[in-house]
Amino acid sequence: MGKAIIKEVAYFVDLSVLIFKKALPGSTIGHAYIVLALFANKLYFDFALNKIKKLKNLYPDRDERFEVLRKRGGVSWLFALLFVVVMMVYGFGITYLEEEVYYSYMEPKFTEAAELQDSGKLDEAMDIYNDIENDNVAVPSIHFNKGLIYEEQGEYDQALSEMNTYLSLEPDDQEAKGIKDEIKAKID
Known part of the structure; x- marks a missing residue:
C-alpha cells in the first residue's frame, strides 16, 4: 500500500x-x-x-x-x-x-566583442560571441555579427547559416536580407 x-x-x-x-x-x-x-x-x-x-x-x-x-x-x-x-x-x-543575469553578463562582453570586431580582431571577437551565446535567451545581434565575421573570413556557408538564424529572429531587417543575398551570391 x-x-x-x-x-x-x-x-x-x-x-x-x-x-x-x-x-x-x-x-x-x-x-x-x-x-x-x-x-x-x-x-x-x-x-x-x-x-x-x-x-x-x-x-x-x-x-x-x-x-x-x-x-x-x-x-x-x-x-x-x-x-x-x-x-x-x-x-x-x-x-x-x-x-x-544573462543580460547583465552578456551586454559588456558583447560591447567588447563588437569593439574587437571593428578593430579587425575577428578571432578574438568570435571567441567572445561564442562564449556569450545562450540557447535559452536569443540575442539576434550575436548571430548578425558572427555572420559578418564569417563572411569577412570567407566562410560563406557559416555566414549564411548565422544570417538565416538572425533573420529567423528578426525577419523584417532589410539590411540583413541584403547581406544574406550577397553571401549567397558568393557561394554560387
Whole structure:
C-alpha cells in the first residue's frame, strides 16, 4: 500500500518535471526538479512508512490493518496541487532571473566583442560571441555579427547559416536580407 501512495506522488512530481522541461527546454531548472523530485519522494516515503508503523502498533491484525490503510491511504490532492503551483512559480521566476543575469553578463562582453570586431580582431571577437551565446535567451545581434565575421573570413556557408538564424529572429531587417543575398551570391 505504501508503494502505491508513493507512486501517486511521484506521478505528480514527474508530471511537473515534464511540463516545465517542455516549457523551458535546456534551462538550468531541470537540475532543480530532479533534486526536488528525489527529495519529495524520500520525504513522502518516510512519512508513509511512519504512518504504517503507527498503524501496525494500533492494529496488530494484518487484515484489519490493510483495511484501515485502504480507507486512509491516498494522496492529498490539495498538497499535490500546491506543489505544482509552487513549482510553476519557481520555474517562471528562475527563467526570468536567468534571463536578467544573462543580460547583465552578456551586454559588456558583447560591447567588447563588437569593439574587437571593428578593430579587425575577428578571432578574438568570435571567441567572445561564442562564449556569450545562450540557447535559452536569443540575442539576434550575436548571430548578425558572427555572420559578418564569417563572411569577412570567407566562410560563406557559416555566414549564411548565422544570417538565416538572425533573420529567423528578426525577419523584417532589410539590411540583413541584403547581406544574406550577397553571401549567397558568393557561394554560387
